[in-house]
Amino acid sequence: MKAGMPFVRMICTICLLALFIYSPKPSVAQSPDSKPFAAKSAVQTAREQSDTSEPPRTFKERFYDYSTSTFSPLALFTPSVSAGISQARNFPPEWKQGGEGFGKRVASSYGAAW
Numbered sequence: 001m002k003a004g005m006p007f008v009r010m011i012c013t014i015c016l017l018a019l020f021i022y023s024p025k026p027s028v029a030q031s032p033d034s035k036p037f038a039a040k041s042a043v044q045t046a047r048e049q050s051d052t053s054e055p056p057r058t059f060k061e062r063f064y065d066y067s068t069s070t071f072s073p074l075a076l077f078t079p080s081v082s083a084g085i086s087q088a089r090n091f092p093p094e095w096k097q098g099g100e101g102f103g104k105r106v107a108s109s110y111g112a113a114w
Contacts, residue, residue: 011080011084011087011102070114075113076110078109078113079106079109079110079112079113080106080109082105082109083102083105083106083108083109084102086105086109087101087102087105
């Protein structure tokens with residue numbers, strides 16, 4: 001076993017626990033009065049979409065969505081898992097093992113996600 005393996009196992013365990021703690025909310029089921037899909041003309045579909053469209057979102061709403069998706073636990077968790085796997089495989093080898101290499105891998109994975 002390599003010297004850095006206990007560290008990698010600890011990081012992977014923490015990441016898995018965070019995944020279970022911060023799992024996304026379940027989706028809402030269909031309402032009982034919803035009808036099965038039926039073929040509609042393009043004009044009917046366009047009219048329905050224009051009638052039910054929401055008003056444009058404000059800057060504050062868009063900024064809130066951006067900040068929560070960028071800095072949410074899941075957005076920070078996913079690059080950490082990827083970095084843990086890369087750390088275990090020692091890829092890329094130029095970054096070596098240890099905390100400094102893991103930090104470079106996390107930053108690289110986070111940057112690649114955006």
